Every structure is written in C-alpha cells, then in structure tokens.
Amino acid sequence: MKGGLRSARRAGTGVLATPYLIGTALVVGLPLAGTAGLALTEYHGFGAPVFTGTANLRRMGGDELLWTSLRNSVILAAIVVPLRLVLSAGCALLLTPPTRTVRAARAAVYLPTVVPDAAWALLWLWLLNPLYGPLPLALEGLGLPSPGWLTSPWGARAGVGLMVGLQIGESFVVALAARQLIPARLYEAAAMEGAAPGHVLRRVTLPLLSPVLALLALRDLVMVLQITIVPVLLVTEGGPYYATLTTPLYLYRRAFDYGELGYASGLAMMLIVVTAGAVAAQILVLRRLRLL
Amino acid sequence: MSIVIQGVAKTFTGRRGTAPVAALHPVDLEVAETELVVVVGPSGSGKSTLLRVIAGLEAPERGTVRIGARDVTAMPPGARDVALVSQEPALFPHLRIADNIGFGERARGTSRDEVRRKVTDAADALGIGAALERRPHELSGGERQRVALARALVREPAAFLMDEPLSALDAELRLRMRIEIKDLQRRLGVSLLYVTHDQHEALALGDRVAVLDAGHLLQIAPPRELYERPGSAFVARFIGALPMNLLPSGDAGDQVLGVRPERVRTAPADRGRVTGRVLTVEPAGEGCLAHIAVPGAKERVLARLPWPEAPEVGAETGLDWDDGDVHRFSGADGRRTG
Numbered sequence: 001m002k003g004g005l006r007s008a009r010r011a012g013t014g015v016l017a018t019p020y021l022i023g024t025a026l027v028v029g030l031p032l033a034g035t036a037g038l039a040l041t042e043y044h045g046f047g048a049p050v051f052t053g054t055a056n057l058r059r060m061g062g063d064e065l066l067w068t069s070l071r072n073s074v075i076l077a078a079i080v081v082p083l084r085l086v087l088s089a090g091c092a093l094l095l096t097p098p099t100r101t102v103r104a105a106r107a108a109v110y111l112p113t114v115v116p117d118a119a120w121a122l123l124w125l126w127l128l129n130p131l132y133g134p135l136p137l138a139l140e141g142l143g144l145p146s147p148g149w150l151t152s153p154w155g156a157r158a159g160v161g162l163m164v165g166l167q168i169g170e171s172f173v174v175a176l177a178a179r180q181l182i183p184a185r186l187y188e189a190a191a192m193e194g195a196a197p198g199h200v201l202r203r204v205t206l207p208l209l210s211p212v213l214a215l216l217a218l219r220d221l222v223m224v225l226q227i228t229i230v231p232v233l234l235v236t237e238g239g240p241y242y243a244t245l246t247t248p249l250y251l252y253r254r255a256f257d258y259g260e261l262g263y264a265s266g267l268a269m270m271l272i273v274v275t276a277g278a279v280a281a282q283i284l285v286l287r288r289l290r291l292l
Numbered sequence: 293m294s295i296v297i298q299g300v301a302k303t304f305t306g307r308r309g310t311a312p313v314a315a316l317h318p319v320d321l322e323v324a325e326t327e328l329v330v331v332v333g334p335s336g337s338g339k340s341t342l343l344r345v346i347a348g349l350e351a352p353e354r355g356t357v358r359i360g361a362r363d364v365t366a367m368p369p370g371a372r373d374v375a376l377v378s379q380e381p382a383l384f385p386h387l388r389i390a391d392n393i394g395f396g397e398r399a400r401g402t403s404r405d406e407v408r409r410k411v412t413d414a415a416d417a418l419g420i421g422a423a424l425e426r427r428p429h430e431l432s433g434g435e436r437q438r439v440a441l442a443r444a445l446v447r448e449p450a451a452f453l454m455d456e457p458l459s460a461l462d463a464e465l466r467l468r469m470r471i472e473i474k475d476l477q478r479r480l481g482v483s484l485l486y487v488t489h490d491q492h493e494a495l496a497l498g499d500r501v502a503v504l505d506a507g508h509l510l511q512i513a514p515p516r517e518l519y520e521r522p523g524s525a526f527v528a529r530f531i532g533a534l535p536m537n538l539l540p541s542g543d544a545g546d547q548v549l550g551v552r553p554e555r556v557r558t559a560p561a562d563r564g565r566v567t568g569r570v571l572t573v574e575p576a577g578e579g580c581l582a583h584i585a586v587p588g589a590k591e592r593v594l595a596r597l598p599w600p601e602a603p604e605v606g607a608e609t610g611l612d613w614d615d616g617d618v619h620r621f622s623g624a625d626g627r628r629t630g
Contacts, residue, residue: 203384
C-alpha cells in the first residue's frame with residue numbers, strides 16, 4: 001500500500017517534470033550539443049564548418065589574451081563573491097525587524113536588481129566618470145585618493161566589482177527569508193542568557209544561515225565566471241589595457257567581432273569546464289568546513 | 293530569591309483597525325523564597341504573558357517586577373538572573389548538547405574548563421550525561437526538555453520560570469518529570485513560578501496555585517484550599533477533576549449553589565434536594581459518572597457514584613448531598629458568599 005503510494009507519487013513527479021525536461025533539452029541541451037560540435041571545427045558563419053579536431057584546443061594554449069581574461073575573471077570573482085555575500089547577509093540581518101522604515105529600505109536594496117543592465121551600466125559610467133562623476137568628486141572632497149576608477153587597471157576592476165556587487169536583490173531576499181526562518185525563541189533564549197549581540201551573531205545567526213550563504217556563494221561564483229559581460233562591455237570595454245577583459249567578454253568578441261564561431265565555441269566549452277572545476281573546488285571546501 | 297510583581301498590566305496594541313487586547317489587568321503576585329507557585333488558567337488567560345513580563349521578554353505597561361531585593365522592571369532579560377524553560381525547548385539545532393547547556397556560561401565569559409565541569413554536573417543531575425556529544429535532533433522530546441532544564445540549572449539563577457514545560461510530552465513522561473521538577477526545586481531551595489493550563493498539574497505541583505482568567509488573578513491559595521473553598525464560580529468549575537455543579541438558588545434566583553460531583557448522592561425521586569432525569573451513565577473506573585438533567589440548571593448536573601448507586605438511564609432520580617458540601621456564590625458576579 002505504502003509502496004504503491006510512493007511509486008504513484010514518483011510517477012506524478014515524472015509527469016510534472018516533463019515540461020521542464022523538454023524545455024531544458026530544447027534551450028540548454030541542444031545548443032550545448034551544437035556548441036560542443038562546433039568547438040571541433042573552424043566556422044565563420046558562412047559555408048559549412050570545417051572539422052579541425054583539437055586545433056582550437058591547441059590554439060587556446062598559446063592564446064595570451066585568453067589567459068589574461070581568465071585571470072581577470074578570477075580576480076573579479078574574488079572581489080565580487082565575498083562583497084555580494086557580505087552585503088546581502090548584512091542587509092538581511094539589518095533589515096529583519098519589519099518596521100515601516102525597514103520595509104522601505106528593503107525595497108531600496110532590491111531596486112538595483114530591477115534596473116535593466118544597460119541602464120545600470122550607463123548610471124555607473126556617470127557615477128565613476130573621472131571628470132564629473134559624483135564618486136570621484138566625493139572621494140576628492142573627503143581628501144581621499146581616487147583609484148582612477150575607469151582609467152587605471154585596478155580602478156576599473158574595482159568599479160566593475162561595485163557594479164556587479166551591488167545588484168544583490170535576489171541574494172538579499174534569500175538571506176532575509178533564511179534569517180526569518182530562525183525561530184524567535186532561539187533569540188529569546190540567547191537574550192535570557194544575557195548573550196551579547198556579537199556572541200549571538202557568531203554562535204547562533206551565522207551558523208544557522210551558513211548553508212544558505214554557502215549556496216549563494218556557489219551561485220555567485222557561477223554567475224561571475226559565466227555572465228559578467230554587460231558591465232565590462234558597456235562601461236570599460238574590457239580596458240584599460242585588457243584589465244577588465246573577462247572570459248565571457250573575450251568569447252563574445254571572438255564570436256561576434258571576429259566571426260570566429262568555431263574557436264568561440266571552443267572557448268565556451270572551456271569556460272564551462274573551468275566553472276565546473278571552480279564550483280567543485282568550492283563545494284569541497286564548504287564540505288570540509290561542514291557548511292554544505 | 294523571591295519574585296514580587298505589583299500592579300503589572302499589559303495591553304497588546306492590535307494591528308491597524310483592530311482593538312487593543314488587554315492581556316493582563318493589574319496583577320499582584322508574590323513567590324516567596326523557596327516557594328513553588330503555579331499559575332493556572334485557560335488558554336488566552338494571560339499566564340504566558342505574565343511569565344514573559346517577569347522574564348523581561350515583554351515590557352509591562354505599568355507595575356513593577358522585583359527579584360529578591362532588586363527592581364528588575366527596566367532590566368534586559370539577561371540581567372535579571374532568572375531562567376526560563378518553555379513548552380518548546382529553545383535549543384540551538386547546530387550546537388552539541390554540551391554547548392547548548394553551556395551556551396549562557398560561555399556567553400558570560402566563564403572559562404572553558406569551568407563550563408565543562410558545570411555542564412557535566414547539570415547533565416548528570418538530569419540523567420542526560422550520555423547525550424552531551426549529540427545534537428538536539430537526535431534526542432527525544434523528553435530528553436530535549438531535560439536539556440533545557442539543564443541549561444536553566446547551570447546558571448544557578450535567582451528564580452526559575454517555567455511555561456508549560458511538560459505539555460509537549462506524553463502522559464507517562466509528564467507525570468515522571470513533574471515529580472522530578474518538584475524534587476529539583478526542593479533540593480535547590482529556589483523559587484519557581486510555573487505556568488500551566490492543566491489544573492491537575494497545578495494542584496499536584498504548587499505550594500500555592502494562582503488562578504488566572506482573562507487577565508484577572510481570581511484567587512491564589514494552597515491547592516487544598518482552592519479545591520475546598522473556591523473563591524468564585526469560575527474557580528469552582530476550573531479546579532477539580534470535574535467541574536462543580538452550579539444550581540440556581542435563593543428566592544429571586546440571585547444566588548448560585550455549588551456542589552462537587554464527588555459529593556452528590558442519589559436518593560429516591562421524592563426525597564432528594566432536587567430531582568432530574570438521568571441522561572447517560574459513563575463508566576469511570578471504580579465507579580461511574582451520571583449526567584442528570586435538572587430543571588432550572590443551565591448545565592447538566594454531574595454525579596460521581598459508586599456502581600451500586602448507578603441509576604437507570606431515562607429514570608427520574610433524586611439527588612442529595614450534605615450541608616457541609618454546599619458552596620454559595622453570588623448570581624451577579626460569581627463571588628463566593630458562603
């Protein structure tokens with residue numbers, strides 16, 4: 001009886017999953033297979049792809065720009081992933097008590113995520129402009145040195161990091177929900193014991209949030225490695241001196257500026273492998289720390 | 293140390309559009325040093341609110357709370373030196389049992405070795421010494437409640453507060469832990485304010501029992517006195533295994549006469565003090581419980597009878613009792629009049 005119920009439920013799950021499986025096959029599986037096939041060819045969009053075997057792979061080994069772009073992507077991930085984590089968790093914890101001001105502030109934290117990427121990029125072009133941008137002017141007003149936001153390699157990386165790091169709407173909502181799932185009676189118990197706020201944060205809140213925060217970190221890593229393209233395309237154009245040329249942007253250029261669709265497909269496959277490797281490494285570390 | 297609360301009142305302001313709810317009308321209550329006082333009342337009577345005000349988790353609108361000689365009304369919960377054990381033990385799911393018990397000691401900066409010694413002592417006293425390395429989800433409900441008790445014990449508080457600590461446990465375990473809690477309180481010689489909705493538990497545990505209804509403290513007395521001389525019709529019906537029978541009396545019907553079901557006898561139909569028709573007879577172990585419809589009474593009259601006296605269902609029967617078993621209450625406000 002119980003077994004019958006279970007298999008019926010499993011069958012029901014299968015039926016419900018079918019549309020998603022079909023959709024995944026069509027919009028992920030097919031293009032992926034196509035890309036994998038093109039990765040083994042030379043193809044410029046005209047005529048038929050010419051099979052070249054591992055030629056694209058051998059070319060990657062000597063492609064200086066590719067290595068620069070991978071380095072840039074890793075640097076950007078190292079800036080953006082922790083920044084997003086700290087900001088989303090910090091905002092979630094600060095904005096937990098549901099007063100009217102807090103509700104407004106929650107909307108404000110979410111807002112940058114709703115702004116279209118192109119508009120967000122234009123906004124930062126203005127904010128970071130070395131001549132009249134409010135951020136450099138404010139730093140100057142405070143007597144602080146400006147990192148040369150869009151003009152020096154590290155200044156440009158910092159600028160892109162801020163742009164990507166502040167669009168934390170979804171992470172924030174997830175962290176806020178996780179925080180609200182922690183029962184109030186645990187905090188009351190801590191209050192009864194006279195625990196200081198820092199102690200409660202370290203011993204109660206962060207440990208209970210950590211599985212969710214770990215998942216957010218994984219997702220952000222994938223996001224930074226795979227899709228940081230709009231800000232570097234529109235704001236820094238990969239510069240200065242290729243300092244913000246991320247791998248996705250390099251791939252995009254190879255494909256659509258140079259029309260090397262075969263080589264770009266190879267780059268895309270390589271990026272998938274690199275991302276999977278990075279995620280696997282992160283999972284190992286999180287497991288070791290018992291966070292996942 | 294003693295717990296003294298004076299004139300404590302609390303109103304919960306409703307959400308927009310709803311009226312504020314008075315949870316506590318000014319309440320005075322004193323728990324003497326080494327005394328165990330039980331606050332009992334139906335759900336929504338304000339008993340948990342009372343406890344939370346003493347613990348410092350709710351701020352009273354008016355009134356003062358004192359623990360020993362200290363006025364703690366304005367103090368945060370952690371500074372009051374009281375321990376609270378609630379119905380759902382508030383254990384930290386990610387911490388080992390040892391760290392749960394020692395949480396407060398670590399928070400207060402006690403040294404690691406000292407904490408370990410205290411935790412082991414408290415856990416052994418409650419019979420959970422073997423569970424120290426485990427995590428809360430690996431324990432049964434009863435064991436989890438023992439962990440909460442151990443955490444309360446470890447800090448050697450000035451007073452204990454317990455909010456229905458046993459109501460999530462099954463009947464047998466509840467009975468056993470009730471005895472353990474009383475023993476513990478005796479042994480430590482500490483004052484304990486215990487909240488429950490279960491009048492059995494209240495009578496069994498309390499040196500004195502306070503009856504709370506709709507935010508009013510109706511009566512506070514030793515268990516026997518509460519049963520034998522209830523101060524109002526509400527207390528008479530709330531305290532006792534069966535609610536007291538209430539019958540209108542007096543020439544103008546302005547009085548209420550009460551008699552406990554255990555004190556009612558049957559009599560021939562023409563010779564009882566009242567006569568009624570038997571509705572049902574429930575077997576109740578060594579005797580039975582007869583439900584009798586008496587003309588003029590709002591509720592059916594209950595009679596706890598030995599089997600030989602059990603009446604026929606549907607028959608007319610007289611009911612009798614001794615003069616000494618009669619309680620009299622005012623018909624207007626339910627107060628005891630004699």
